[in-house]
Amino acid sequence: MSGDLHRLLAERRIVVCVGTGGVGKTTVAAALALAAARQGQRSLVVTIDPARRLADALGLAELGNEPHALPSDRLVALGAAPDARMEAMMLDMKRTFDDLVQRFAPDEASVERILANPIYQHVSDALAGSAEYSAMEKVYELSEREDLDLIVLDTPPSQHALDFLEAPERLIGFLESRVVQVLVHPAFAGARLGFRLFQRGVQQALRLIERVSGMGFLEDLSEFLLSIEGMSEGFRERALSVRELLFGSGSAFVLAAGPTVESVAMADGFLDRLVESGADVRALVLNRVRVWPESEALPDPDSPAAVAALADALGDASDEAAVAALRAARSYVGLVQQDAMATEKLRGRAAQSGCEVCVVPEFSRDVHDLDGLARVASHLCPNDRPND
Amino acid sequence: MPPSVSAEQELPLSDAPPMSGEASEGALRPLLARRLVIVTGKGGTGKTSVASALALAAARSGRRVALLETGRAEHAPRLFEPAAAPVGYEGRDLLPGLRARRIEPYAALTEYLRSELRIPGIVTRVLSNPGFRQLMDAAPGWRELITLGKVWHLREAQDDGRPTWDLIVVDAPATGHGLVFLDVPRVVVSAVRAGPLQRHAGWVEAMIKDPRDTLLLPVTLAEELPARETAELVARLRGEIGVTVDRVIVNALPDAPFPASLGALDARLAALDLPTGVAGLPSASALAQCTRHLRERYELGQEYLGRVREWTGLPTTCLPYLTGGVRGIDDLARLAEALVDGEPTR
Structure with a gap:
């Protein structure tokens, strides 16, 4: 069974680690990257979670927007080949979004205008939603690196993970929406009756926003949309590429779950939505499962x-x-x-979707350092070297 | 519902002196004396269980309480009754005096625009305009603001001259997004120049910062990652957001597996040579391993409980670990008891 996970790490370029909160998803993501390094690969684990879980899990105080290589002697001590590599990073959303503007804006004046626009500051100030747009951009940039065999992507907890996956479509939808077109080209509207009617509706909507929000808001909004217009082609291409990247044959999804009743129920629903969205879910990792050997008698204090x-x-x-x-x-x-019941339920569910189930037992200490990650990695990929 | 005012409800509301809840002298303001408690924490720490248990404690003390979920899916009703149907935006009474609702942003927006503009026809037409929906789907921040706006609205609501809800419990998004959630009003107040939106965001911001009536209740586990994240959360909540935090809830804390007087019981077990074939008697190694595991988990819990106190500088209230999770109102009642009985420990 576990050979599948070995192969998955060896064959796919990107593994997206998704799951509900509190199940050790970041730990699983980092352990997968470490398992890949132990197979001799060059891996990178990326978290887009705003909290600093990965930094904690890797025992690193500071993780910037750039990948940081783990000391290679440590990796070798943990069973990696000398030429293997493992890097880790946490996205700095704000900086990534600014980079995006720098890259796609037509000229320096536009860059400055956009960065100074209050709406842009809204959008980029780590307000919900914008983080996912920029994360996608960085993922794409990283995927272009030729010195990496595998990128393991950690994602925010369940409610937001799908936001994250759907971010490219949302971005395209927004940029191509007629409401943006109307805002950007109010004069162009005349041509068709349908469009005029639509425009009237939008103008009504905008007047309404304006009444509630105060005058400045609309002015800023249309200026913002005008200034990003020159960038929209770049955004669009990039968003499509990201979609192909994540849902293409080079990528696979791993769903992490905990053994509690609530966590299994959430994982179940999550799996449905993932499969619906076209994600190739290859493995289900059940983390922190308590076990009792079958050969042992059940302890009975009343005997x-x-x-x-x-x-x-x-x-x-x-x-x-x-x-x-x-x-x-x-x-x-x-x-x-309790854990066995939950595990059984998930096994049944996984069998329906044709994905592998990996069980990681609970350790008496929490996993928050490289040795802990190595133990998790050993459970995910039991033999350090696949037969290659 | 008949307006019933119990004695215990009157006392804390009228007699307790206003205080910030920061590390002040003497007893903390009781949880049930607040008007708004916002529950947050790292994902998987049991926010919804804690929010539900608090609502249960409030309802059982005779208060009228609104339990508000802010996520896309409802979880609270099923903690009260595993087969419960969803309650939706308008909500439903799960118990006498306990109304559960899910604050759906578009429903709240519709309600808000209707009350602001008083021209229902236009609001309906605009909100059903696909262009408007596209714009709103892509726009950041407004969901948080409208959700908090609805909380404000419920807090202001009155029946016969007294608040409709004695206590509002909000099950807020998990830590990372929870901070964003509470920060949106401040950002809007500074980014929007004038008009009703700016004014209303100001009201919401003032509600969040109300040191007497509003409390943020962080929920954590006594483990490395949640404890660290909670310390970071508490610092930022008090610093950047300015909301009152007076205690940390440590959920699912493991009990001592055997009395301390038995000393290193698991080590003694490991050295034994036990007979085989005795009904109900596993091998010495299995006994030693699992008791050791439980003892280490317990010790780890105690260690991180101390660290949560040290790192946050706040007292803690510990809730028991429930095998099998929260499976109904009796389990919630156990949590509720631990939550509101007694003072948090420093």
């Missing part, structure tokens, strides 16, 4: 024989420690059973 045998072996006159130990073990088995 007098078990309590007596344990107290005897402990050499205790009282049953206290024996009962406490069996109770604790019993409560642990309760957790194991």
Whole structure:
């Protein structure tokens, strides 16, 4: 089974790691990048989450908008080949969006006009939505690097992950929408009756916004749209390329989930939406699962024989420690059973969609350093080297 | 609903002196004495459970409480009753005095524009205009603003001269987006030059910063990543946003697996030679491993509980770990009890 994940990392250029919040998605993404490095690949893990989880997971204090290579002696110590490489980065949304303007604006004056526009500042000030646009841009830029075999992309928690995937379409839709055309070319409208009617509707809508918002807003908005007009062709091409990149044959999706009832229910719905959107979901990683070996008897603190045998072996006159130990073990088995039920449910679901299920057991320490990541990587890809 | 005012409700509202809730002397202002509690935290920490438990505690103390979800999907109603149907924008009473609603941005926008413009025909036509929808779908920020605007509106609502809702509990977006959520009013106030929008955003901003009646309640787990993220969140919430935070909720804290008086029980178990074939008796290694795991998880929890206090400088309220998650109102009641009974620990 796990050979599939080896192959996935070796064959795909981009692996998008999606999932609900709090399931260790960033950990899984970083562990996948590390597993790839252990297969001798040159990998990069990117997070677009505004919180600093990846920085924490990698034990790095500062992650900028540029990739940062992990020390190669550390990687080798963790089982990577000497020529393997692993880089990590966290996107700085604001800077990326400014870069985008610099790149696509027709001239320096436009750049300045756009950057100074209050609407642009709104959009780029990490307000919800704009982060996804700019993340897409950076992903594309990174994919053009020829010295990388694999890019693992971490995404924001479930509600926003689909925003992220749909960002290119939304951007194209917006730039090509007639409302933008009307704002940009109010004079061009005359030609067709349908268009005139549409324009009247939009103008009505805009008058309404203006009444509520105050005069300045509309002026700024149309100026903003005018100034990005010269850029829209670049945006459009880029957005389409990103769509092809993420949903093309070079990319695969990995869905991370936790073993709780709530997390499994959320993962289920998430999988549906992903598949609907055309994503190639190849693996389901169930993280932090508690396990109990099948060969073992179920601990029973109410079994007098078990309590007596344990107290005897402990050499205790009282049953206290024996009962406490069996109770604790019993409560642990309760957790194991809860996790097993959740795992079964997800396995059934994964079988329907034809994707692999990887179970990562819970460790007694949280994973927030490279050694922890290496342990997760070993569970995701059990043999360090696939037969190549 | 009959207007019932219980004694315990009157007391904190009228007698408690106004205070910021920052690390002040003596007892903190009780959670149930606030008018607006905004629950946030890293994804997966149990925000919705905490918000629901708080709403339950409020309803059971005789308050009228609105529990507002802000995401695209509803989760709270099913915590009260696993088979519950969605409650939607208008909402539904999950219990007497407890109304759950989901604040859908377009519904809130329609309501807002109707009340502002008083020409319902035009509003309907405009909102159904595909161009307008395209513009709005792509525009950032307004969903957050209109959602908070609706919270403000509910907070101001009155029945017979007293507030319709004694307490409003908002299940806010997860940390990263939660900060954006609360920051939008400030950004709008500074970016829009004049007009009703600027004025209204100002009201919303003032509501968020109200030190007496509004509280932000961060929810975390006693683990490395959530604890760090919470420390960062609390610093930014108090600094940039200026909202009152007076405690941190540490959810799903593991219990001690065995009494401390038993010392290193798991180590003793590991060294045993146990008979096989005894019903209910696993091997020594299995017993040792799982008790050790539970003890380490417990110790880790205690360690990070201390760090949450140290890193945030705030007292904490701990909620128990519930095996199987929140499966109904009885589980919520357990959380509710831990949430409102007693003082947070420093």
